[in-house]
Amino acid sequence: MADPRADQRLFFTELLGLKVFDLKGRTLGVVKDAAIVPLLDPVRVDRYLIGSGGAWLTVRHDQIRSVSLDGIRLRDEILTPYHSDEYMLRVVRDLLDQQIIDAQGRKVVRVTDVTFEIHQENGGEVLWVLDVDIGLRAIFRRLVQGVLPPRWIRRLQGGIPPHSIRWEFCNILEPDPQRRLRLNISNRLLEDMHPADLADIVEDLTPEHREAIFENIDSEVAADALSEVDPDIQASILESLETEKAAEIVEEMAPDEAADVLGELEQETSDEILEEMEHQPKQEVRELLEFEEDSAGGMMNTEYVALPETATVADAIVALKSNEELMETLNTLFLVDAGERLTGAVPLARLFLHDGATPLRSLAVDTLIDAPVTEHRDRITELFDKYNLLALPVVDEERKLTGVITADDIISVLREK
Amino acid sequence: MWKRFRYQIAVFFAVLGPGLITANVDNDAGGIFTYSQAGAKWGYLPLWTLIPITLLLVVTQEMCSRMGAVTGKGLSDLIREEFGLRTTFFLMTALVLVNYGNIVSEFAGIASSLELFGISRYLSVPLCAVAVWYLVVKGTYRSVEKIFLVSCSIYVTYIISGILVKPDWKQAVVYSVKPVLMLEPSYIAMLVAMVGTSIAPWMQFYLQAAVVEKGITAKEYVQSRVEVILGCILTDVVAFFIIVACAGAIWAHGPRDIKDAADAAVGLKPFGQYAFFLFSAGLFNASFFAACILPLSTVYTVCEGLGFESGVDKRFHEAPVFYWLYTFLIAVGAAVILIPGFDLVKMILLSQVINGVVLPFILIFMILLINRQKLMHEWTNSRFYNFVAWTSVALMIGLTMALVALSIQDMLRT
Numbered sequence: 001m002a003d004p005r006a007d008q009r010l011f012f013t014e015l016l017g018l019k020v021f022d023l024k025g026r027t028l029g030v031v032k033d034a035a036i037v038p039l040l041d042p043v044r045v046d047r048y049l050i051g052s053g054g055a056w057l058t059v060r061h062d063q064i065r066s067v068s069l070d071g072i073r074l075r076d077e078i079l080t081p082y083h084s085d086e087y088m089l090r091v092v093r094d095l096l097d098q099q100i101i102d103a104q105g106r107k108v109v110r111v112t113d114v115t116f117e118i119h120q121e122n123g124g125e126v127l128w129v130l131d132v133d134i135g136l137r138a139i140f141r142r143l144v145q146g147v148l149p150p151r152w153i154r155r156l157q158g159g160i161p162p163h164s165i166r167w168e169f170c171n172i173l174e175p176d177p178q179r180r181l182r183l184n185i186s187n188r189l190l191e192d193m194h195p196a197d198l199a200d201i202v203e204d205l206t207p208e209h210r211e212a213i214f215e216n217i218d219s220e221v222a223a224d225a226l227s228e229v230d231p232d233i234q235a236s237i238l239e240s241l242e243t244e245k246a247a248e249i250v251e252e253m254a255p256d257e258a259a260d261v262l263g264e265l266e267q268e269t270s271d272e273i274l275e276e277m278e279h280q281p282k283q284e285v286r287e288l289l290e291f292e293e294d295s296a297g298g299m300m301n302t303e304y305v306a307l308p309e310t311a312t313v314a315d316a317i318v319a320l321k322s323n324e325e326l327m328e329t330l331n332t333l334f335l336v337d338a339g340e341r342l343t344g345a346v347p348l349a350r351l352f353l354h355d356g357a358t359p360l361r362s363l364a365v366d367t368l369i370d371a372p373v374t375e376h377r378d379r380i381t382e383l384f385d386k387y388n389l390l391a392l393p394v395v396d397e398e399r400k401l402t403g404v405i406t407a408d409d410i411i412s413v414l415r416e417k
Numbered sequence: 418m419w420k421r422f423r424y425q426i427a428v429f430f431a432v433l434g435p436g437l438i439t440a441n442v443d444n445d446a447g448g449i450f451t452y453s454q455a456g457a458k459w460g461y462l463p464l465w466t467l468i469p470i471t472l473l474l475v476v477t478q479e480m481c482s483r484m485g486a487v488t489g490k491g492l493s494d495l496i497r498e499e500f501g502l503r504t505t506f507f508l509m510t511a512l513v514l515v516n517y518g519n520i521v522s523e524f525a526g527i528a529s530s531l532e533l534f535g536i537s538r539y540l541s542v543p544l545c546a547v548a549v550w551y552l553v554v555k556g557t558y559r560s561v562e563k564i565f566l567v568s569c570s571i572y573v574t575y576i577i578s579g580i581l582v583k584p585d586w587k588q589a590v591v592y593s594v595k596p597v598l599m600l601e602p603s604y605i606a607m608l609v610a611m612v613g614t615s616i617a618p619w620m621q622f623y624l625q626a627a628v629v630e631k632g633i634t635a636k637e638y639v640q641s642r643v644e645v646i647l648g649c650i651l652t653d654v655v656a657f658f659i660i661v662a663c664a665g666a667i668w669a670h671g672p673r674d675i676k677d678a679a680d681a682a683v684g685l686k687p688f689g690q691y692a693f694f695l696f697s698a699g700l701f702n703a704s705f706f707a708a709c710i711l712p713l714s715t716v717y718t719v720c721e722g723l724g725f726e727s728g729v730d731k732r733f734h735e736a737p738v739f740y741w742l743y744t745f746l747i748a749v750g751a752a753v754i755l756i757p758g759f760d761l762v763k764m765i766l767l768s769q770v771i772n773g774v775v776l777p778f779i780l781i782f783m784i785l786l787i788n789r790q791k792l793m794h795e796w797t798n799s800r801f802y803n804f805v806a807w808t809s810v811a812l813m814i815g816l817t818m819a820l821v822a823l824s825i826q827d828m829l830r831t
């Protein structure tokens with residue numbers, strides 16, 4: 001017992017089956033389960049469910065004088081019979097052996113045990129949930145629980161490395177929307193994650209839980225995460241959602257990604273979702289959907305910045321300001337003539353080296369590389385490799401600029417092979 | 418209409434894999450030995466069992482794939498969530514033992530099939546063990562699945578060698594539908610062994626996990642079920658040709674016991690190099706294929722049930738238990754084959770015994786789980802299906818218990 005706080009700790013495996021004594025020290029029963037009521041307090045164990053003879057009784061946290069390995073001593077012995085309470089998160093029923101999301105470790109884990117901390121509150125002792133335990137040490141405790149005395153278990157487990165997740169980083173999974181409200185489950189932790197990490201987690205979950213997450217998180221986060229999810233799973237998620245919610249998410253996605261996702265769906269479903277979308281993104285996605293998946297048209301996106309040939313660096317800066325949402329990934333500007341035909345490409349970085357009056361045409365790359373919408377995917381990846389491109393403009397039969405393929409699209413294509 | 422149909426076909430190919438692979442791994446080294454033995458000793462008589470075996474196989478496999486598609490969870494996950502850690506732990510320990518025995522017999526199959534081609538086991542077994550390890554650890558799920566599907570098609574060698582032997586087709590057809598029951602103990606033992614090798618504990622876990630991994634949902638379940646049933650039928654078609662080949666080649670010239678599956682291949686030699694070559698190549702393919710699937714399926718099942726990180730897409734330090742157990746199963750499974758004088762027959766009998774002891778528990782857990790409304794919603798078993806399932810389970814338990822008794826008797830004798 002090197003850890004001085006160890007005495008203040010109690011594992012759920014120890015709490016389970018602990019005897020409960022009344023004021024005169026008589027045994028009332030044993031602990032069968034413990035419940036948190038998240039709406040009242042997110043960490044404190046609010047109720048203890050006691051098995052006494054055939055019936056279950058409820059002990060409120062403020063009826064307890066002390067909690068230790070030797071048992072629970074009450075200070076108020078007027079107990080009420082247990083009747084199901086939907087606002088309770090019960091450890092045995094809802095937590096133990098179930099999957100939760102570890103928001104810090106960014107993965108799905110299975111709860112093996114729970115660690116509590118004993119606190120003083122209004123002259124009595126209460127338990128706060130400290131950690132959720134996973135891994136070997138907790139498995140060992142579960143296996144020998146009730147077989148060996150708790151103090152032996154504590155000593156023996158010392159040799160096994162612990163593996164726990166702080167309670168505040170645990171995201172409980174609950175598919176039922178009503179219960180989510182009653183248990184006060186938010187998605188704040190998930191919304192703060194990187195979309196790619198959230199996508200990985202979502203892939204590990206069951207369809208039911210995926211649906212619950214996408215139904216509830218912010219549409220923008222949902223769109224970012226959905227773009228990163230495996231195509232088969234993308235389709236099944238969108239199909240499981242309400243059409244309105246699905247449309248909201250698809251609207252937030254980049255048009256090329258939206259088109260890719262919708263292309264995976266059954267025609268009927270994708271039409272329904274398109275119908276629900278707002279006009280402008282709907283048009284773009286519709287057009288993109290027309291192209292074959294493995295052609296330049298199917299790969300490109302329509303989020304690019306094009307300027308007239310006559311524009312200057314100052315004009316470019318103005319144009320960029322009005323397309324601020326593209327800034328994270330944009331690296332090339334395109335020049336078009338009066339007929340919207342592609343005439344040049346300007347690497348974004350060159351703008352910084354010249355003053356506002358410089359015509360953009362003088363900054364354009366020497367050799368303009370582009371591809372027709374019908375070009376095959378393999379040829380496109382070849383072009384990227386050969387010319388070390390970051391972005392490739394795509395033109396229609398009249399050489400009008402219709403879209404751009406970026407290096408991240410190519411990486412996805414290559415990874416798929 | 419055409420579009421709708423095309424979509425259906427696309428979905429069918431998208432769900433292709435789990436059922437076929439599971440069913441084919443079922444015809445592993447142990448299975449081929451059992452079927453060869455049946456044909457060599459009893460000729461065409463045992464063929465009638467294949468239809469009821471197919472039905473049993475369909476009933477159990479269908480339940481697993483349905484659970485996988487509806488819940489999106491593996492069988493070990495469900496057992497953990499519904500029956501707790503201790504139950505899961507004991508079941509997983511038993512499963513590791515059973516599967517370890519099977520892995521050993523796969524490596525034995527690799528050794529004896531390649532020895533027919535004059536390759537020493539001291540060369541073939543270590544090489545194949547490394548290949549198995551590497552293929553799965555370094556490959557992606559999709560590429561590995563493709564290799565497995567190709568491997569499934571190699572089972573066609575058995576069909577060809579069955580034809581090359583020119584068996585008595587009339588008898589083969591007649592006995593396929595005409596049950597022959599005899600109270601001869603060795604005949605009963607053979608029947609029990611045939612059922613026992615067909616339905617193994619690992620299959621239930623593997624199939625359900627593969628359905629989940631493949632992302633098959635309740636919506637695509639209809640196509641998935643077709644694939645699972647198709648797989649079960651193909652397994653027994655292959656079994657049919659193995660029995661027929663041995664009946665035509667060995668039994669017709671004097672019924673006898675064979676030592677191992679390689680012995681059966683040698684028995685095919687008088688019918689030309691091709692029949693011999695195809696039969697032995699098939700044995701190698703089946704053993705190697707099963708040697709890839711079994712260790713992997715075991716570690717996935719165990720890690721998911723007990724909550725350890727798992728997956729070939731994880732790095733070694735991220736999923737240490739997964740990789741260590743995987744490596745251990747392959748290394749120790751292969752090493753045992755190389756110990757001179759190791760009693761392999763006893764080992765295989767022992768693994769059959771544990772197989773028989775574990776299987777009933779798993780089947781019972783499966784039926785209990787599939788009837789939980791909370792998990793399966795409207796996809797629980799119908800009353801009739803439950804009747805069929807419980808009857809099948811009772812039959813399986815009876816037969817496997819008989820197999821256990823016979824194996825123990827054999828072990829005591831040897």
